[in-house]
Amino acid sequence: MKPPERLRLGINIDHVATIRNARGGALPDPLRAALLAEAAGADGITAHLREDRRHIRDPDIEALMAGISIPLNFECAATLEMQTIALRHRPHAICLVPEKREERTTEGGLDVAGDENRLADYIAPLRDAGCRVSLFIGHEAAQIDAAARIGAAVVELHTGRYCDLMAAGDPAAAAELAALRTGAVHAHALGMEIHMGHGLNFETAAVVSTFPQVMELNIGHFLIGESVFRGLGPAIEEMRRRMDMARDGIQQT
Numbered sequence: 292m293k294p295p296e297r298l299r300l301g302i303n304i305d306h307v308a309t310i311r312n313a314r315g316g317a318l319p320d321p322l323r324a325a326l327l328a329e330a331a332g333a334d335g336i337t338a339h340l341r342e343d344r345r346h347i348r349d350p351d352i353e354a355l356m357a358g359i360s361i362p363l364n365f366e367c368a369a370t371l372e373m374q375t376i377a378l379r380h381r382p383h384a385i386c387l388v389p390e391k392r393e394e395r396t397t398e399g400g401l402d403v404a405g406d407e408n409r410l411a412d413y414i415a416p417l418r419d420a421g422c423r424v425s426l427f428i429g430h431e432a433a434q435i436d437a438a439a440r441i442g443a444a445v446v447e448l449h450t451g452r453y454c455d456l457m458a459a460g461d462p463a464a465a466a467e468l469a470a471l472r473t474g475a476v477h478a479h480a481l482g483m484e485i486h487m488g489h490g491l492n493f494e495t496a497a498v499v500s501t502f503p504q505v506m507e508l509n510i511g512h513f514l515i516g517e518s519v520f521r522g523l524g525p526a527i528e529e530m531r532r533r534m535d536m537a538r539d540g541i542q543q544t
């Protein structure tokens with residue numbers, strides 16, 4: 292395959308809103324975080340409007356659409372309510388994610404294979420509105436095949452299990468990483484763009500940056516936490532540096 296292009300970094304600002312909502316006021320402002328991310332070299336902003344509005348809320352999406360100059364990746368569940376909101380705003384990208392009210396965070400990937408006909412109908416108007424449709428899925432071939440069949444432009448492979456295994460020092464991380472790699476190769480062969488995200492930190496992001504098929508990483512929780520210690524701009528710049536170093540490594544081999 293041809294040398295990989297520069298890897299894009301999308302910054303997820305959901306957990307700035309989590310901190311804001313803990314006190315019920317207006318601060319910290321997710322738009323301010325998004326503008327800082329933009330200034331620090333982010334290629335895009337990701338925001339997940341959950342059905343229960345536990346972090347990002349509807350006015351945040353309005354403010355981001357009006358305020359940022361880089362693309363917005365709007366994450367949402369595949370519900371009629373979210374489709375209406377997405378079509379009203381027409382963000383650059385819409386990433387469909389599975390959601391369970393009782394989960395603490397996004398637990399698995401979207402079951403595209405088990406909901407193929409409905410999702411095909413669901414994404415058609417989003418695509419027709421000019422939005423790039425992305426599906427947040429696991430690395431299983433059946434899910435990747437189904438995503439390709441319904442015409443998704445992008446799949447974002449869920450890195451959460453890999454990151455959890457790495458954090459626990461579990462040797463099963465190697466097999467999970469290999470499965471992510473196989474998934475990326477498979478999705479690329481089917482003509483889709485590959486993104487990765489969930490739970491990434493400096494170390495795990497550098498590892499998946501070496502996959503030449505991967506074009507974008509979306510990272511939030513770790514960077515918002517890290518910004519407490521070093522500031523959001525420096526945390527993003529350090530992530531960018533580590534991703535570029537890892538990517539340069541493959542170009543030199």
Ligand SMILES: CC(=O)[C@@H](O)[C@H](O)COP(=O)(O)O
Pocket residue numbers: 303305339341366388395396397427488489511
């Ligand atoms: C889909 C995804 O990985 C992100 O949206 C991430 O989940 C942040 O939101 P939560 O922490 O609410 O899951």
Ligand SMILES: NCC(=O)COP(=O)(O)O
Pocket residue numbers: 303337447487488489490491509510511512513
């Ligand atoms: N789609 C993944 C994402 O946006 C960021 O997830 P996380 O880094 O907050 O776990």
